[in-house]
Amino acid sequence: MTVIFSKKCEYGMQAVLYLAAYMEKGVIRAEDIASSLKVPKEFVSKILQSLTASGIVYSKKGKFGGFSIAKDPAQIRLIDIVAAIDGLEMFNSCVIGFPHCSPETPCPVHDKWGELRTLAYNMLTEETLDNFKDKTINKIRTI
């Protein structure tokens, strides 16, 4: 199966966007996030824990605990979430896995794919959560 991001990364991005859409609610339980997004509760909970360790998400333990965005949404880029969960190797490795693919000895698709990869990287880097906030609020609340 061809895929861009791992499930972990997908769910992580969904959850963080969700939290950004509901910032005024304070912390939100993993269960609520999971049921809204229709993703496995235990799994998204684990992912949120690791995003907490990365400083992107804040967690409050105990009764009435839950998760929220840890900092100003304008400071959180999508690439930060990808980096925290999946790492950024995909932006530095050959898309078809050719041995010795490098600018000096490129694989046949090196240049073309390199352009696309750069566009993708730039998009993930330029877009911060607050850029999405309006859309996210409008759309996430419909799900």
Add this chain to the structure above:
Amino acid sequence: MTVIFSKKCEYGMQAVLYLAAYMEKGVIRAEDIASSLKVPKEFVSKILQSLTASGIVYSKKGKFGGFSIAKDPAQIRLIDIVAAIDGLEMFNSCVIGFPHCSPETPCPVHDKWGELRTLAYNMLTEETLDNFKDKTINKIRTI
């Protein structure tokens, strides 16, 4: 781990590009392909079998058998290899897996990512093997 293509698909593309680079040799043994590309022989052999079933690759059984490109390289697009191995769902599904993501109720990254995805799809569709042949011959033969 974030990834674009599965290993199957990566190896499949590598192998087909390799065969395109050495068309004048006739059929080439799976073992030679595997050792040149530094990929598992049995695995790439399996992949070539399925590409044979898809009509992209020709196989000759028995002694002095092996694999070669089945048709004019100008007729083989990279997207055909992806379609045969991984399928094309990635070009029709939400990149962050949002429930109900569609043009009417898009996920927050729907538009931006959609552009990139279209660029990727077009690249894979427009490029046929013969477009790569010169580069491939020059580069593959150095590995």
Add this chain to the structure above:
DNA sequence: ACATAATCAGATTATTTTGTCCGAATAAAT
């Protein structure tokens, strides 16, 4: 006919990814 060397097909194993479970720690309310 026989030996050799390859693809082919199916079963099997290994690894990675995805998902679940359980119990401990934490915090709030009574």
Add this chain to the structure above:
DNA sequence: ATTTATTCGGACAAAATAATCTGATTATGT
């Protein structure tokens, strides 16, 4: 203090992907 409800941490299980093995079939040359 006790109950309740949550995160947290580690182990565990299931599923998907990647890789290997074995034997059958096919073709070639002697």
